[in-house]
Amino acid sequence: MKPSVLQKTAHFTVLMMMLSFVLPVLAYAGTGFKDLTYKNGTVTGTVYSDVYSSSVTPSVYFYDPSGNYLGVTTATYTVYDGVYNYGFTLNNVSTFDYVQVYGPKGTGFNVADSVYQSVYLTTDPGNSGGGGGCCAGGGGGGSPSTGSESIQVGADGSVNADTLKSSFEKYDTVTLNLSGDSVSIPAKALESFASDTDKLLKVTNANGTYNIPLHVLKLSDLAAKVAVTVSELTVKITIAKADTATSSAVDAAAKQLGGSVLAQPVDFNIVGVGKDGKTAAPDFGSHYLSRVLPLSGSENLSRATGVLYNPATGKLSFVPTLFTDKQATLKRNGSSLYAVIQLDKSFADISGHWAQPYVELLANKLVVDGVTDTSFQPERSITRAEFAALVVRALGLEPSGSAGSFQDVAASDWFAGVVGTAAAAKLIDGYEDGTFRPNATINREELAAMVVRALAYAKAKPDVTPTEQAALLAKFKDSGTIVWAQHELAVAIHAGIIDGMTSDTLGARQDATRAQSAAMLKRLLVKANFINE
Known part of the structure; x- marks a missing residue:
């Protein structure tokens, strides 16, 4: 040369x-x-x-x-x-x-x-x-590799169906690196892997990363929603920064809570698109998908939380979030606008209380509220409706517009939406007479049962055999007072979510307090891998 x-x-x-x-x-x-x-x-x-x-x-x-x-x-x-x-x-x-x-x-x-x-x-x-891209794993014929492969997506957002299908035939994980904000994927490229629980699609750009297990897309159901076959369906995935007006609204909502925004809102969205442009959102059920937002790395983890922004209400709500070096991984079973905020909330009446760290942690994550801005009343009993609301919030579920079928829950009640959501998710049961008794205080037996059902919803419930159950309960001399939730209490003990009132008493029939509720919810979130330790 x-x-x-x-x-x-x-x-x-x-x-x-x-x-x-x-x-x-x-x-x-x-x-x-x-x-x-x-x-x-x-x-x-x-x-x-x-x-x-x-x-x-x-x-x-x-x-x-x-x-x-x-x-x-x-x-x-x-x-x-x-x-x-x-x-x-x-x-x-x-x-x-x-x-x-x-x-x-x-x-x-x-x-x-x-x-x-x-x-x-x-x-x-x-x-x-x-x-592959820079981080692709080694290739291999025959059985799919557990490695990964990267595909570059141009500004037009198109991806070749044959290329993507070939990549999934060789690898369990395929990453689409976007030049723009979205990608339009021919569903026929994914159809062969629609029920394979090992296949993961990662979509990433400068705004964030969306981790999508292929089986949760339910391509046949999604195609039916837009009146096409799977081979005619397009799956559009978007990772876009919110517009200026939305970012300002999120900032205002955070300030109203006494906090600040650490990661600006990003719209993570998945829709199926039909031939006529009709769109529909997939139903993820209880499958939690992960979204990753970049951070500066200077966050106080006990004060930071991922949030969902609801444009209709202008409110922020908790999203299960894990923090690692310079990134937040938000877990939720739906698409929306997500951000990260930081709060510094406490209450005068929990200073020195044994539950202070639990209450402060969950208050800063928007899971628990005070009775007033300055008081939490940790030793006050908690009602069935109040705890249902806390569990729904802890799982990052949005309250539905339905009150459910309970005779004593009216659509106008403040708790109607959370009770309806909790019932639909099988977190709560009613009584034989068709009532829920929302204003009745909840005892420790009932509280443990709700928490264990929440673990099951999050796919984090441990297995406990009858032999293990008997051994776990035997050390408590009052275990004979448990009316119906022997298994749930044993699972809660095994999972480290519930403690005895003393070393040998469980207090299953005692009313649960707000402090005990906060402690159990914190342990639930850690066990489900929804928050850091």
């Missing part, structure tokens, strides 16, 4: 290596790679663009895992399938774990169109290759 060409290549290499440390996969406008393979000393693939010029001659550069230059080749226009595709091949490549592919550059492609992706080596002639 001529000295001037070597100098330009060196500058390009430095630039791309610097960018690769900032973002593993870069894509701007409508440019990206697809169908990458690396086997038998040859790297092949396609670079695509949403613009076309007869004079386009994009150059693609190749580097080994240490950043050493391997070669350059020119991509040639092949086909238009919604974007303009340019195929390329580089032969005589030495054997590495993977090769880094940079580009394109050339007439019609400017610096802002540069992309970076890694392709992993495969020696299986029946395997189409790694084709």
Whole structure:
């Protein structure tokens, strides 16, 4: 190569290596790679663009895992399938774990169109290759790999059905790296894996990441909602920053609670789209999907919480959230606007109380309220309706518009929505006469039963055999006073959610207090992996 060409290549290499440390996969406008393979000393693939010029001659550069230059080749226009595709091949490549592919550059492609992706080596002639992003796992034929593969999605939000299907045939996890805010996925690419509980679709961009187990989409049901077959259905997934007005409303709602916003609201949304543009949301049932929001890393975990913003009411509500280094993982069974806020709430009458850390933690997570702004009344008994509301809140469920079928719960009652939601989720039972008795105080036996049902809803209920149940209850001399919830109390003890009143008394028939309720809810949330320890 001529000295001037070597100098330009060196500058390009430095630039791309610097960018690769900032973002593993870069894509701007409508440019990206697809169908990458690396086997038998040859790297092949396609670079695509949403613009076309007869004079386009994009150059693609190749580097080994240490950043050493391997070669350059020119991509040639092949086909238009919604974007303009340019195929390329580089032969005589030495054997590495993977090769880094940079580009394109050339007439019609400017610096802002540069992309970076890694392709992993495969020696299986029946395997189409790694084709993954920077973090893809190794390829493999036959049974699907437990690794993952990344696919770059251009600004138009389209993804090739055959490419996506092929990726899921090889890997249990496939990541779609979005250049824009959304991706439209042909459902036929996912249909073969619709009931496979191991298949996970990760959709990510600068705003956040959506983790979607394929089986929760219920593609047949979703297609029926928009009056098409699965092969005609499109699944649209959006991860978009909220508009200025919504962000301002979330900020105002946080300030009204005495808090501040740590992560601005992002709209995580999934809809099925029919041929006529009709849309419908999937029903996730009790399956909690994870969404990840980036953070600065300076948060106080005991004061921070993920929240859902309801535009209709202007209110914020608790979302089960785990905090790790510089990110929040929010878990919920529905799409909405999500943010992270920080509060510093306490009450004068819990200072020095044994339940103070439980109450403060859950108050800052919007799970428990005070009786007033300054008092919690920890030793006051709690009613059945009040505790139903707390459990619904702790699970991140939105109260329904239905009061359920209880004779003594009117649609105008403040607790109607939460009681209806709790009943629908099988968290509560009524009495034989058809009543719920919402204003009756709840005892520790009933409280334990509700908490255990909440564990079951969150798919975190431990198994307890009859032998284990007998052993767990035997150490309490008053276990004979338990009327009906022997199993639920044993499970609650086993899960570390309920303690005895003393070392050998359980107090199953005693009225539960607000302090005890807060303690049990905190333990429930930790056991369900809904909050940090």
